[in-house]
Amino acid sequence: MEILNINQLTKHYGKLTAVNKLNVSIEKGSIYGILGPNGSGKTTTLGMILNVIRPSAGTFTWFANTNQNVNRQKIGAIIETPIFYPYLSGQKNLEIFCRIKRIDNTDIERVLKIVDLYDRRKDTFKTYSLGMKQRLAIAGALLGEPEVLILDEPTNGLDPQGIAEIRNLIIAIAKQGLTIILASHLLDEVQKVCSHVLILKEGKMLISGKVDNILLEPNIFEIKVDEREKLHKLINNTPEITLVQEHNNLFIVNYKNQSNGQELNRFLFENGLVANHLQKQEKSLESYFLDIIEHA
Numbered sequence: 001m002e003i004l005n006i007n008q009l010t011k012h013y014g015k016l017t018a019v020n021k022l023n024v025s026i027e028k029g030s031i032y033g034i035l036g037p038n039g040s041g042k043t044t045t046l047g048m049i050l051n052v053i054r055p056s057a058g059t060f061t062w063f064a065n066t067n068q069n070v071n072r073q074k075i076g077a078i079i080e081t082p083i084f085y086p087y088l089s090g091q092k093n094l095e096i097f098c099r100i101k102r103i104d105n106t107d108i109e110r111v112l113k114i115v116d117l118y119d120r121r122k123d124t125f126k127t128y129s130l131g132m133k134q135r136l137a138i139a140g141a142l143l144g145e146p147e148v149l150i151l152d153e154p155t156n157g158l159d160p161q162g163i164a165e166i167r168n169l170i171i172a173i174a175k176q177g178l179t180i181i182l183a184s185h186l187l188d189e190v191q192k193v194c195s196h197v198l199i200l201k202e203g204k205m206l207i208s209g210k211v212d213n214i215l216l217e218p219n220i221f222e223i224k225v226d227e228r229e230k231l232h233k234l235i236n237n238t239p240e241i242t243l244v245q246e247h248n249n250l251f252i253v254n255y256k257n258q259s260n261g262q263e264l265n266r267f268l269f270e271n272g273l274v275a276n277h278l279q280k281q282e283k284s285l286e287s288y289f290l291d292i293i294e295h296a
């Protein structure tokens, strides 16, 4: 079941295009990572799908339905650090969340248990570690039993133990059937936590798909052909081939089926394209991504 469909979503800030014609489909139960270096448009994308930032163009649809009011209740999100009262307990802070969300307090016990803070619920917020504070924020987002949880850089600023706690928590929450969308600039985080990934660079999607296909077993090829448009069409119509990048007529593609250049060459030929250049890339997508980050 499709939870979210994003179609040509775009955001301009003056001359800057923060998000550029983004297309995504997110299935129920996935942990969908939006991966990109700082400034690549992750937070802007989350802001738009949460109706906090107005898109310049494009559309998105939650739960295949357009009733925004109903939809909003099914989505729990942390895109900015929530405000907690340092001298109030975790429990009391969540009671305030409940009032804001207009739900009663009966759900607090459930969410505190999920994030493993139930035993510490009476301690004041200021005595919590950073990891516990972030877990309380997640508890707040889970109030009201949303179907989707949206997290922006969920482990930023945490120590290694806090990072591990949050990552395990995200995986545990997804096991309960929630769909999770998380933005991160950390390749490692997406590899460890996410089932699906979309890589953003300067607002544009470089590649998307299952983490296992894309980040772990990449088959990256360089292709040059005379008939650019024809190759574009073929890539668009072939699920096994995704375009990573195109510059100066050089296409960088991920060919999921085969690690063998001959196979790809034959496939192109069978579809009426003659490659002037076809070469398997030495670099994995991982090192590609690291390059992108370094040059950002």
Ligand SMILES: Nc1ncnc2c1ncn2[C@@H]1O[C@H](COP(=O)(O)OP(=O)(O)O)[C@@H](O)[C@H]1O
Pocket (backbone or CB within 6 Å): 013, 016, 017, 018, 036, 037, 038, 039, 040, 041, 042, 043, 044, 045
């Ligand atoms: N309110 C704004 N006004 C102008 N530019 C913005 C605004 N918000 C974000 N940007 C710009 O949009 C781009 C994407 O930002 P952002 O979505 O925050 O990226 P990320 O979350 O991936 O770090 C950046 O170049 C950023 O400077």
Ligand SMILES: [Mg+2]
Pocket (backbone or CB within 6 Å): 042, 043, 044, 152
């Ligand atoms: Mg951001």
